[in-house]
Amino acid sequence: MRFEQKVYTEIEVAQLLTKVVSELSGALQSVDQTATEKKIEAMNLWAAKYDEAFEDLIVEEVVKRHVQGITLCVWAGPPGSGKGTNIETVNVIGGLYAEVASQGWARQLPEPMHSRLLNFSLAQSIISTGTKGMFNKPEGEYATYFSALVPEFGSFVAAGGFVPDAVVSILVEAMILLRLVQHSHKIQIDLWPRTAMQFVAFDRLVQKIRANGGKVQEEVVTIKVLKKESMELVKQHLAESAKISKVIAAKINEYLKSEWYAALCNKAALVEDMKERYRVEKEGLTEVFSRLTGEYSDSLSLAVIEELKIVCDRMEFRFNLVVEKGGIPRPDEYPLSVIRRLAVYTGETAPVFLEQTAEKNAKKGYYVVSSAGTPQEVIAEILTTLAGAAEITDQWESILSLAGEIANSIVYKKELVVEELLKRVGGILES
Helix, strand or coil: CCCCCCCCCHHHHHHHHHHHHHHHHHHHHCCCCCCHHHHHHHHHHHHHHHCCHHHHHHHHHHHHCCCCCEEEEEEECCCCCCHHHHHHHHHHHHHHHHHHHHCCCCCCCCCCHHHHHHHHCCCEEEEECCECCCCECCCCHHHHHHHHHHHHHHHHHHCCCCCCHHHHHHHHHHHHHHHHHCCCCEEEEECCCCCHHHHHHHHHHHHHHHHCCCCEEEEEEEEECCCHHHHHHHHHCHHHHHHHHHHHHHHHHHHHCCHHHHHHHHHHHCCCCHHHHHHHHHHHHHHHHHHHHHHCCCHHHHHHHHHHHHHHHHHHHHHHHHHHCCCCCCHHHCHHHHHHHHHHHHHHHHHHHHHHHHHCCCCCCEEEEECCCCHHHHHHHHHHHHHCCCCCCHHHHHHHHHHHHHHHHHHCCCCCCHHHHHHHHHHHHHC
């Protein structure tokens, strides 16, 4: 199906989104709830009907109305990698720089840092595919558009199915169009693309925009929670690291199906005290890592295991912080749930991002960065990498130092005083 080729209003896009979701929901409701294969067939038939339809509308929108171009941002990192903190910090420092630079009374940073920081300042909107977003317990506008799919997708996934890539891509592209007609020039997409086939759709969209004279920038960031030496090793062997990551994830999944793991889950389920339950479940983590290090000794495998350990340590710190403040940790913050989440990330998400970055290693916009270190150290590396800072000047060092303070404030939920931060950026640029 092809929609009328024109520049749409927000109301019209909302109507299109409602229409296609309603059709998908109806197609799924007509299939036996236990017939997983038939549901997949119904979804694929629906996807074929709308294949590339929203891509064409996005192209029209960018070429005709977003003539200055758009930026599509996709960041991926394991639980506890600080993805949200670093995205927010990059946007804050970009906004501060743009505000000061636009006043004309301070010198600009040299290129490419100047243009990159201005790009970070673009008002950003978000598309969430996860919790409270499109596919899991939608809230707000997501509930308005996607609630009809919740029971259908929920029962389907519970029966062991995976929503086809084409379906995910079409629904995300519909949301991209909605964000564009809402006047967003920069869109942060939560985990789309996340599979090889979804990256095919992502690439096709980007190439279509450019082929028709539109402007689009990609910001695809893979966050690895690795120390410097291991990080350099992974960067030098991206494709091989992706393969090893899948192997180790498969081995973890073997452990998760074992009798000893099931017995530990049963034991932990009987413990009511939060700290004691954590201690019991941590026995499982210790066993997992003991087995992994006993089976894998090559440097790339050890780098994958190192990242898992660091993430688990971070999650333990967060757990204890919540308990000490009198809070109640979420069920997925206990060790046995954490390792299951990490197995999914290590086996599915991380490999495809590494593979795509390896494939596009000569292409701007694909980055691998580390978040092992203090908030200040992490944001310094991320900003330097994303801004393409070839020469580290005194001004740039001062910008990085300020960004580190901002990141630290975000981590510890301290108020950011914008007026004071603007003065400090102005002072840096005048120095």
